[in-house]
Amino acid sequence: MGTIYDLAKITGFSITTVSKALNNYSDVSEKTKAKIVQAAADMGYLPNAHAQSLSTKRSWTIGVMFSEANEVGMMHPFFNAIIESFRKATEQQGYDLIFASRNLRNRDMSYLEHFQHRAVDGIVVICSDQMDKHVQELIQSSIPIVVVDMDSTDCSVVFSDNLSGGTLAVNHLYELGHRLIAHIAGDMTIDAGLARIEGYKQAMDRLALPIPDGYLINGGFFSVEEGKQAMQTLLALPKRPTAVFVAGDQMAIGAMEAIHEAGLQVPHDISVVGYDDIEMSKYVTPKLTTVRQDTERIGQHAAELLIEQIVNKKRVMTTDIIPVDLIVRQSTGPVKA
Template identity: 40%
Template structure:
């Protein structure tokens, strides 16, 4: 089996230089790094993970805590895309990925216990109940952590600009003349929902739009059935809205079906908009106006923040990075039919 000594001999450099080159140290030139890595590939050198862990006190393994209320798992387009980006950028830095759960063998464990059992160097936490005592325990342990769309005090986080996202959607509707705009939002306890509601009310206030309480209806993220029921409630109002914002693109399917069942046309009779910018929004008919979240940037930022905490613990700051998205103009909104 090839060793570091074999690489050093092939390159005519010291074992220490080979070790530094393979681990990406800055005091080794890029040319030497490439020479060493090419030699390693040619002789079939594979680093021993156990030996590397003993030497560096790191396992090069990152935990992923991902649980959503709808139990949709990796079929959840937004979080699947964020985690895919996170995975690719983490792997590019030499890290592997392990999903965190409650199981150690056949026994139940807390999230923190499972992290310690798996020996992860740090954790990304996404789409979960952040008020869960086990999540709070993990967040305030000595394990590096980055959360997605939630901020714990003095902990790193990556945040989609949810306030600006809804604001942009309202701006688009207001520019077309809509004044009766309803909003079907996700779970009340979610920080994402709270920020989107703030964005909605701010945008309406900026355009001089009064929002009746009946126009704000709770629902569940990524739940077409719940969104359909909320849409039916809005359509039954004595003065129904001329435009509806849905919680997300997937939920919008239920809302759109309900509108059509009532014999209404989109956007002639009522305008609709989604959120996320998933593929589904772009293949709907009519194409959905929505706000695309930058999942690539969110995943990359999460990997960078987490690895910085792991590799440079003395200089890393618990930053909260805000990532903006973009408005996608479809054919589901038009001037109000008054």
């Protein structure tokens, strides 16, 4: 790696001009700056990323923010898988990720101010809490943004076809002979939870199946414990369901625990369908039938949408709905005669 003196000699500019160009001074022309930056990169004087930043006026960083009511962030397998897919796709294009700390809420700085201070080129928000004022501030800003797992007309969004997912689950249980089908829903303030509820309701209506009182129950924010508590409530009904569609795999695991603790068997007494197809769903007993969200595709599409905006220097408002699949395992079976 050469010195600034070598760089001045190679380019024919003074040491002062070279120094100003490398530090992005405004009194150096763009043509001169580009020549010096390219020479610096060629001789290894500057790391390529730094050189690229100077020549393209990009930081080559993307901000990541989580906004969910239970604040599990990357601890949730679904969100973790999306971020991993997003990371791989963006790193292939030369970007690094900067994660916003929740400690910002205890400081006199908003997420927008934080990302502006870090000069990120774009932001991805993993969001189940559309009422979060920090999310809305980011959406209304001029920074390129993609929001995952939330519907909005004010920015680019990527989310699963949750309406179809609810329908797939109910149709599967109906084909197995079930008519008493309950739904443990995700929190009803969350887009994904609401869409899965609507898919459940529409499927029940098309199949001319009534929804008895108490069969649609709010399971909260997709945790194992909340799923267990919701299932205990269903088991206490005068006429318990023979099958349950649960809006998240972690809740479904909790629901199966409640069924087992009540001395019943899955699927012999009650069939259970989850949602997400997290890794653990393959290893619980019995293995969980679930609606699979394509986290690889969600992360990839989110990355593509965001980088397109960064490169074109233009925000885009588009809705990308990713198809879902039903994965049939051992937690569902024919209705007991």
